[in-house]
C-alpha cells in the first residue's frame with residue numbers, strides 16, 4: 001500500500017502523534033501536509049515524552065525520511081528550536097528532514113496581526129494558538145506570501161519582503177495602531193535561518209512521488225482535526241488549512257490515486273481547545289474528571305482542553321469528509337471505571353431531531369445533543385494489547401461505534417506509550 005493518511009476525526013488532539021509514531025515503523029517516509037506549529041503531537045517511548053510541532057512524528061525512528069510538505073506553514077525559528085531540542089535529546093535529524101521549497105513561511109508580522117485581531121474580537125475571539133497560522137495562510141492565498149525557496153535567494157527575498165512589509169506595516173498601523181517591522185531586521189534574521197535550513201530544502205513532491213512509484217510506503221500525518229478544517233469544520237472557529245484528508249494531495253503534491261487508505265483518529269470521548277461550539281461539552285464535574293484523568297491540557301499552549309462525550313453526528317461527518325477507510329480509537333483507558341458512558345447519536349435543532357452536522361458555527365451553537373447511554377466497565381484497560389483481553393463492555397463500546405460509523409476500529413490505543421496498543425488490522429499490508 002503506498003500512501004496512508006492519518007487524520008484527526010474530531011477537534012484535534014486525538015492522539016495522532018502516538019499512532020503515526022507506531023505506523024512509521026512500516027513506512028519509508030512520514031509527511032505533514034498542512035498546519036504549522038499550532039500542532040502538538042505527543043509521542044511517549046519508554047516513559048520519555050516528546051512533543052512534536054512541525055517535524056513529522058516519524059523522526060523518532062532512525063533513518064526515516066520526514067517531510068514537511070508545501071501545504072505546511074513554517075516558522076523557521078520554531079523549526080530550528082525543535083530540531084535543536086531533538087538533537088539535545090540524542091535524536092539526530094541528519095539527512096532525514098526534507099522541507100518543501102514551496103512551503104510558506106510564518107513571518108513575525110503574522111504573529112503581530114493575529115494577536116491584534118484576536119484581542120480586537122474580545123469574546124468572539126477564535127482562541128487561536130497565537131502562532132501566526134491564519135495570517136500566514138492569508139498571505140499565501142493573497143499571493144504575497146514568502147516561501148522557503150525565497151529566503152534562499154537574498155535579492156529575491158529582499159524584494160518580496162519589501163513588498164510584504166509595505167502592505168503589512170500600513171495594515172498594522174491603520175487597523176490596530178501596532179508598531180511597524182523593520183525590513184533589514186527581519187531580512188537579517190530570516191537569512192540566518194535560511195543558512196541553517198538550506199540543506200534540508202528540496203523538491204518534496206518530486207521525492208515523495210518517486211518513493212510512491214517505487215512502491216514504498218508513505219505515511220501522511222494530519223494535524224488538527226476534521227472539525228477544525230477551514231472548509232468542513234465549525235467555521236469560523238477553525239484553523240486556516242484543510243486538516244481533513246483532502247488536504248493531503250494538495251499539501252504534498254501527490255495525486256489522489258496514490259492514497260490507499262485514510263485512517264481517522266477518534267478519541268474515545270471529545271475534546272476541544274479554543275473558542276466555538278461543542279454540543280457534547282460537559283461543563284461540570286464529569287468534564288473535569290475527563291480532563292484530569294485524560295491529562296487534557298494543550299500540548300502546544302498548555303490550555304485546559306474542553307471535554308465532553310463522544311459525538312457520533314460529528315464523527316459521521318468526519319467519516320464522509322475524509323472518506324475514512326477505518327479508525328483508530330484512542331484513550332479508551334480514560335473511560336475505565338465509569339458506570340455509564342453517554343454517546344450523542346443526534347442533535348435537536350430548533351425542536352427537530354437531525355443527524356446532519358451543520359455547516360456553520362451559529363447553527364451548531366443551537367444544537368442540543370440527543371444521548372444514548374451505554375454500560376461502562378470497572379476493569380482496567382490500561383496497556384491492554386489484545387482485543388480479547390478487553391472487558392466485555394469495552395468491546396461492546398467499540399463495536400457500537402463501529403456499527404454507527406460503518407467502518408472498523410483498525411487500532412485501539414490503551415495508553416500513552418508506543419506499545420500500549422491493540423492492532424486489529426495492519427494498514428500497510
Ligand code: GDP
Nearest residue numbers: 013014015016017040041042331413414415416
Ligand atoms: P495529537 O495532537 O492528535 O497528536 O494528540 P496530543 O498529543 O495533543 O494529545 C493526545 C494525548 O493523549 C497525548 O498526551 C498522548 O500521549 C495521550 N494518549 C494518546 N493515546 C492515548 C491512550 O490511548 N491512552 C492515554 N491514557 N493517553 C493517550
Ligand code: IMO
Nearest residue numbers: 012013038039040127128129223224239273274
Ligand atoms: P493538533 O495537531 C487542537 C485550534 C486552536 C483554535 C483553532 C485555530 O495537536 O491536533 P490556529 O492557531 O490554528 O489558528 O487556531 O484551532 N487548534 C488546535 N486544537 N489541536 C491542534 O493541533 C490545534 N491546532 C489548532 O485552539 O481553536
Ligand code: MG
Nearest residue numbers: 013040041299
Ligand atoms: Mg495535539
